[in-house]
Amino acid sequence: MNYQHNYLFEQMNSNLIIKRNINMLYFFIKLYPFISFFILTDNYMHIYLKNNSMLLSLITFIKKSSFFSVKTVIDIKCEDISLLSYSNNYRFKVTYIFIDYKANNRIFLTVFLNTYGFLPSVTFLFPSANFLERELWDQFGLLIGLKGNLVNRRLFTDYGFKGHPLKKDYPLTGFVECVYCYEKKRIIIKPLCLLQENRKFSFKPYYLS
Secondary structure (H helix, E strand, O other): OHHHHHHHHHHHHHHHHHHHHHHHHHHHHHHOOOEEEEEEOOOEEEEEEOOOOOHHHHHHHHHHOOOOOEEEEEEEEEEEOOOOOOOOOOOEEEEEEEEEOOOOEEEEEEEEEOOOOEEEOOOOOOOOHHHHHHHHHHHHOOEEEEOOEEOOOOOOOOOOOOOOHHHOOOOOOOOEEEEEEOOOOEEEEEEOOOOHHHOOOOOOOOOOO
């Protein structure tokens, strides 16, 4: 008897999920023509946008709509896809990851950007996105703003750092170096100086040197 009740409950729950997914599917097709394509299952939903012009509107809908129960953004993932076959002349692939607590589903929202792409800030909707947005600017150089005002701040690198580590737009040696100054008796930052005469070059293999 218990097995039968459990089976009926699982079947009813599955029917509710399917009905809910069909309603969302109809809603996205009807009202969001800027969606390139999306994947919808019982466990997650992955939406691919044609461009980032309506990104903020869609995130606002996900936050405030009764279809979802999204309270936080888990992660904002960025990938450099310039050398991949499906890049289509884009440089970065940015994916927002949300969690729907009511249905226990993951919502993935993906947009493709150029080298100097711009993303709207969503900190007024999800305060936890502040750390993630600063990381995108610091590591990839993606411009992030709200109502035309840029809110870019460094996170892992210092404010005098030039370039972005994961964008690979600076020499491996860097531009500045930190050294201890005996005159000022403190650590200072000065322009990098690589003197060749102070180096010893050995062209022998390491097992013969």
